[in-house]
Structures are given as structure tokens and as C-alpha cells.
Amino acid sequence: MIPRPVSASFDDAGAFTLRPDTVLIAPDTLAGTAAWLRATLGPPTGCFLPPAALSLADEPAPSGAIVLRLDERMPAEAYRLTVSASLVTVTGGDPAGVHYGLQTMRQLLPPAALRRAAVVNGPWELAAVEITDAPRFRWRGAMLDVARHFMPVAGVLRLIDLLALHKLNVLHLHLTDDQGWRLEIPDYPRLTSVGGWRRRSMRGSKKHEEYDDRPHGGYYTADDVREIVAYAAARHVTVVPEIDLPGHVQAALAAYPRLGNGPVPAVREAWGISSHTLNTSDEALDFCRTVLHTVCDLFPSPVVGIGGDECDRDEWRNSPAAVAHARDLGIDPDDLQAWFVAQFTSVLRERGRRPYGWDEILEGGAPEGALVAAWRGPEAAAFAANAGHDVVSCPDMHVYLDYRQSDDPAEPTPVGTRLTVEDVYAFDPVPPGLASPDRIIGAQANIWTEHMPDARAVDYMAFPRLCALAEVVWSATARDAGDFARRLTGHYARLDALGVEYRRPDGPLPWQSRPAARGNPLTDAERREIIAGLTARLLSR
Structure with a gap:
């Protein structure tokens, strides 16, 4: 099993066999969970788990049933799974x-039970076991960058299904x-009609300055977002949106x-960071407020x-309007980023939301209550x-x-x-x-997609x-790295069943390589030097 549960005690005496007549007993408070289980398990196994009920809460469950229960005495997200030859019981501290x-x-x-349709007839056996389990952390997530390469809703x-299988919840x-x-x-339709696509993309590392000359684009409508959010919620995954501002x-x-500080070219085609930033006008702030309110309307x-990350200050330093605005505020132009973050925070607090920013938001004093994504190493986290x-x-050197x-x-x-894989497994948050x-x-983990043009590459x-x-x-x-490696070897069969084009232990398959998209590998020492330079400003304040 991945992730490994807190405790698991197997009993060699028997196993539970899932059959077409296996019933599912669940309270109304778990109706959504029961519906998800039937939709997920039914097609590949032919066991659609017809509902049954207990007349009394303490009535013994019938033999051959799967029973779902809630126990408020258990911590949130904790569960206990008990499998015997005659019964499966799953009890959770919450849904x-x-x-x-x-x-x-x-x-x-x-x-084969993880596939979307039947490929074998079973038997569908569950080993007899008693598992008690609960998470170490409440935020267990993956960041997906859909800005560099768009990923369609499907x-x-x-x-989301893959995150949920691995008990990741963000x-x-x-x-x-x-x-x-x-x-x-x-209110700003050109954000997607103009800003939603670029004429071409870099092929490989920006170091080589090579392009594929193929337009790329896409965006999510309001209904797309509602579908993503609802689908994730049914699997207990929270979708956290990010609108990157003011850089x-x-x-x-x-x-x-007109929201910038001067002439602006088209949507950026090269990888890397643009020097362009928002100006400090009321119109630019109104734009930010409108966008953030729309985000709050769509994402619960x-x-x-x-x-709030990697914001170049040069345009503000060279803009008479920005310099004058900073002077009126009694701050240096370099501190306008922190001022922007404070404005965004005010909007979100009006909506009962909490701001979440990359660790650069600490450089001017992050707002009280802000959640910080510490990407520049353990020093930034500390x-x-x-x-x-x-x-x-x-941190980039552990989970990028x-x-x-x-x-x-x-x-x-x-x-x-x-x-x-071993490096990620050795990471301590x-x-x-x-x-x-x-x-x-x-x-x-952060999945930046400059070099991942599609879902296969993300896999x-x-x-x-x-x-x-x-x-x-x-x-x-x-x-235990050795134990994890052993379990991961067995887990590959599950990823195969789910159609995941993962990296094999012996390296990429021929079609997983991209010889025309050249890279720029760095040594550990070279990357540490870069990160040290990026954190110097933070640690000096």
C-alpha cells in the first residue's frame, strides 16, 4: 500500500470475496462516498454494491456486506479498515x-479493480486485515502549472483521481x-481571447532559444471550474486557485x-520571468479586485x-507614477510588492478567505495570517x-x-x-x-510545465x-527506503491499470524522450548557489 498506513495487521486465516450480490451499508451522511464507491468499483468488477440498511444503529451487519461508519471520537481524516472473511467495515472520523x-x-x-471497465472476471479478494491510519499533515498537495502548458478539463x-488514490488532498x-x-x-474578456494563447512556445530550455512555432492556448470557463471543483470535492480534494500578481x-x-507601466509585447513566448509588472493606478487595483472576487465566486x-513571487522592481523604479505613488505611501518603490500583497489580502479577507503566497511575500512583511509556500529551501520555511x-x-531541490x-x-x-524518487522520499517538510x-x-510537490506539453509528459x-x-x-x-521501494514495485501494476505513463525504474521508454527539446542540467552545487542568491534578500530582512 502507498502511502503506508500507521498500522496494519494481516490475518492469514481468510479473505473477503467481493461478489455481485455484496451489499453496501452506509448512513445518509455518507451517501456521496457510497455513490463514488459504486461508480468507481462497479464497472471493473461487476460488483455494483446494491444498498442495504440496518434497522438499528447497533444491529449486526449481515454477512457478505461492506459497512461504512462515522465515529466522531476519531480524528479528522483518520480511518479504521477491518476485513474478515464475512465483513468489511470502514470507519472514519469524518467522510x-x-x-x-x-x-x-x-x-x-x-x-484490475482500478481499471474503468472489466478486463477479468475476478476473483475479487480482500486479504483479512485490521488497519488503523491517520495523516501526518493536513496539507498534502500537488501544484499543477496550467499557465505554461494548458491541461484540458479531462x-x-x-x-484529481490520482491524487485521491494516494490520499493527497490539495x-x-x-x-x-x-x-x-x-x-x-x-468583466475582462480579453484576458482569455488575447492572454489565453501565444503564437509559439520555446522548445526545450530557454538557454537554447529554440521555438516550435506552434500556437498554444486554452482556458477554463466558469462551468469548467465548477465541474473541477465539484469533482475534486467528491474525492475530498480542495482545489486552491492561484492568480499570480503583481508580477x-x-x-x-x-x-x-493600460494596466502596465509602459509598452508591453504580446503574451510571453519564452520561458523565464518577464520584467513587466502591474502599475499602481486605481484602475489596476480595480482589475485585481474584480479578478479576485471572481475567483472567490468560483472556488470555495x-x-x-x-x-507574489519573482517580482522585478525595475519598472516601478523607472516609472514616475510608481515612484510618486510610493513617496505618497511613505515607502520605497521596492516595497510596492508588499503594498500590493496587502491590497490583495484586504480583498480576500472581505470574502472570508486566507491569502496564500510564495515565500517572496515575506520580503516586505507578509500580512498576518498569510499562508506561505516556502520554495527556496528549508531556510525560507524556517x-x-x-x-x-x-x-x-x-523546496525546489526536493519537490520540483x-x-x-x-x-x-x-x-x-x-x-x-x-x-x-529516493530523493523525494528522503525529504522532511x-x-x-x-x-x-x-x-x-x-x-x-510543484509540477511546473514549461517542458511538459501534455498529460503524458506530466505523468x-x-x-x-x-x-x-x-x-x-x-x-x-x-x-524505510527499502520497504518503500519494494511496495512501489508492486504499485506499478496499479499505475499501469490506471493508464499512468510513469517513468520506469530503468529509465525513459523511447517515446518518452524529447531529443529535439534540449535541456540544461545543473549540478547540485550550481542549483544551491542560485537558491542562495534568491534567499539572500529574504534572510537579510
């Missing part, structure tokens, strides 16, 4: 806990950047140049990402936690899944430092020496490294 217990039950079945829904959607704007905003906005400024997540902020650990997976020259577009370790609320870069991250954030017990 999410029951759901996770059922995901574990799915992993106990033969891999691909996002499929990724999908952070990076919806906007210099290379594309992916969310329909009714990373070239796509928006290409659509509405209590947390909303505001970006700085944020010691400053009193809750932190999601996502765009980084190459080996030194094999056949790796597709090898960039960054080498990051193996909590830096040493924290005064308040509980400020680290969890971790996430290869995300899996099985995302399996390792899932165990890091779920399992509180001491980790």
Missing part, C-alpha cells in the same frame, strides 16, 4: 476518513503567468496594456493563491515559521517535479538538479530547529515521485 479507508481497500484488491479530473492550480491566462473573467502578468498586460477554497506564519514546504530524474541523456528536456514545528502544516515527470511525496506527507511512522 474524508471513510474515503481514505476505501482508497486503501481499493489497493488491497487486484490491480486531464485535470484524471489527475490541488493547487497555477492559473496565470507571463505565458498564458487560463481563467475566464467576464508574472505579461499575458494580462498583453490583453490590457478557504485559501486563495496570490503569487524563516516563515519563526515569523509566525503557517507554512507549506515545497520538472527537475530531471537521472543523469541519463535520454531524460526528456533534462533541467535543474537531479531529483530521484519540517526543517530542524524550529521553535514551533506545528507551523509546518504540510507540503506539496512521466510526476510519477512515481508523487507516490513518494504522498508517503512523506501522510505516514507519520519512520520511513
Whole structure:
């Protein structure tokens, strides 16, 4: 099983056999979970789990049943799975806990039970076992960048299913950047008609300055978002939207140049960071407010990402209007980013939401209550936690899944430092020496898609490294790399059944390479030097 449960005690004496006449008993409060289980398990097994009821809460369940229960004495997201030859019982501290217990039950079945239609007739046996389980962290996530390369709705829904199977509960959607704007905003239609596509994309690392000359684009309508959010909620995954502001906005400024500080080219075609930023006018702030209110209308997540990262200050320093505005505020132009973050925070608090930003938002003093994504190493995570902020650990050298997976020259577009499955498994989200370790609320892997043009490429870069991250954030017990490797070998059959084009242990298959998209691999020392330079400003304040 991946992630490994807190405790599992197997009984060799028997097994439960799932049959077409196996009934499912669940209270009304778990009707959604029961519906999900029937829809998921029925087609591949032929066992659609007809409903049955108990006349009394304490009435013994009939032999051959699956029973779902809630126990408020158990912690949130915790579950207990009991399998005997005659009965399966899944008890959770809340509906999410029951759901996770059922995901574990799915992993106990033969891999063919994870397919979408029947390929074998069974038998569908569950080994007799008693499992008690609960997560280590409450934030267990993956960030998907749909700005650099757009992923259609069907691909996002499929990724949500894969997250849920591994008990990951957050999908952070990076919806906007210099290379594309992916969310329909009714008051600003040009954000998608202009900002939603680019004429061409870089082929490979920006170092080589090569392009594919193929238009790329796409965006999510309001109904697309509602579908994604509802689908995720049924699987206990929270979709956290991110609108990157006040930098990373070239796509928006290409659509509405008046919001910038001067002439703006088209949507950015090159990878890397644009120097363009929002101006400080009332119109630009009104734009931000409208966008954030639309985001809050569509996404019920209590947390909303505001970006706040890698913001070039040169345009503000060279803009008479920005300099004058900063002077009126009594601040330096370099501090306008922090001023912007404060404005965004005010809007979100009006809507009862919490701002979520990359660790650069600490550079001017992050707003009280802000959640910080610490990507520049354990130093940034420790700085944020010691400053009193809750932190999601996502250091690039441990969980950036765009980084190459080996030194094999056949790796597709090898960039960054080498990051193996074993490296991800060795990651600890909590830096040493924290005064308040509980400020680290969890971790996430970040899937930046400059070099992942489609879902197949995302599969290869995300899996099985995302399996390792899932165990890091779920399992509180001491980790055993050898044991994980053994279980992962068995888990590949499940990924095969789900159609995941993961990276094989012996390297890429021929069609997974991208020889025409050249990379730019770095050594660990080179990447550490880059990160040290990026964190110097933060640690000096």
C-alpha cells in the first residue's frame, strides 16, 4: 500500500470475496462516498454494491456486506479498515476518513479493480486485515502549472483521481503567468481571447532559444471550474486557485496594456520571468479586485493563491507614477510588492478567505495570517515559521517535479538538479530547529510545465515521485527506503491499470524522450548557489 498506513495487521486465516450480490451499508451522511464507491468499483468488477440498511444503529451487519461508519471520537481524516472473511467495515472520523479507508481497500484488491471497465472476471479478494491510519499533515498537495502548458478539463479530473488514490488532498492550480491566462473573467474578456494563447512556445530550455512555432492556448470557463471543483470535492480534494500578481502578468498586460507601466509585447513566448509588472493606478487595483472576487465566486477554497513571487522592481523604479505613488505611501518603490500583497489580502479577507503566497511575500512583511509556500529551501520555511506564519514546504531541490530524474541523456528536456524518487522520499517538510514545528502544516510537490506539453509528459515527470511525496506527507511512522521501494514495485501494476505513463525504474521508454527539446542540467552545487542568491534578500530582512 502507498502511502503506508500507521498500522496494519494481516490475518492469514481468510479473505473477503467481493461478489455481485455484496451489499453496501452506509448512513445518509455518507451517501456521496457510497455513490463514488459504486461508480468507481462497479464497472471493473461487476460488483455494483446494491444498498442495504440496518434497522438499528447497533444491529449486526449481515454477512457478505461492506459497512461504512462515522465515529466522531476519531480524528479528522483518520480511518479504521477491518476485513474478515464475512465483513468489511470502514470507519472514519469524518467522510474524508471513510474515503481514505476505501482508497486503501481499493489497493488491497487486484490491480484490475482500478481499471474503468472489466478486463477479468475476478476473483475479487480482500486479504483479512485490521488497519488503523491517520495523516501526518493536513496539507498534502500537488501544484499543477496550467499557465505554461494548458491541461484540458479531462486531464485535470484524471489527475484529481490520482491524487485521491494516494490520499493527497490539495490541488493547487497555477492559473496565470507571463505565458498564458487560463481563467475566464467576464468583466475582462480579453484576458482569455488575447492572454489565453501565444503564437509559439520555446522548445526545450530557454538557454537554447529554440521555438516550435506552434500556437498554444486554452482556458477554463466558469462551468469548467465548477465541474473541477465539484469533482475534486467528491474525492475530498480542495482545489486552491492561484492568480499570480503583481508580477508574472505579461499575458494580462498583453490583453490590457493600460494596466502596465509602459509598452508591453504580446503574451510571453519564452520561458523565464518577464520584467513587466502591474502599475499602481486605481484602475489596476480595480482589475485585481474584480479578478479576485471572481475567483472567490468560483472556488470555495478557504485559501486563495496570490503569487507574489519573482517580482522585478525595475519598472516601478523607472516609472514616475510608481515612484510618486510610493513617496505618497511613505515607502520605497521596492516595497510596492508588499503594498500590493496587502491590497490583495484586504480583498480576500472581505470574502472570508486566507491569502496564500510564495515565500517572496515575506520580503516586505507578509500580512498576518498569510499562508506561505516556502520554495527556496528549508531556510525560507524556517524563516516563515519563526515569523509566525503557517507554512507549506515545497523546496525546489526536493519537490520540483520538472527537475530531471537521472543523469541519463535520454531524460526528456533534462533541467535543474537531479531529483530521484529516493530523493523525494528522503525529504522532511519540517526543517530542524524550529521553535514551533506545528507551523509546518504540510507540503506539496510543484509540477511546473514549461517542458511538459501534455498529460503524458506530466505523468512521466510526476510519477512515481508523487507516490513518494504522498508517503512523506501522510505516514507519520519512520520511513524505510527499502520497504518503500519494494511496495512501489508492486504499485506499478496499479499505475499501469490506471493508464499512468510513469517513468520506469530503468529509465525513459523511447517515446518518452524529447531529443529535439534540449535541456540544461545543473549540478547540485550550481542549483544551491542560485537558491542562495534568491534567499539572500529574504534572510537579510
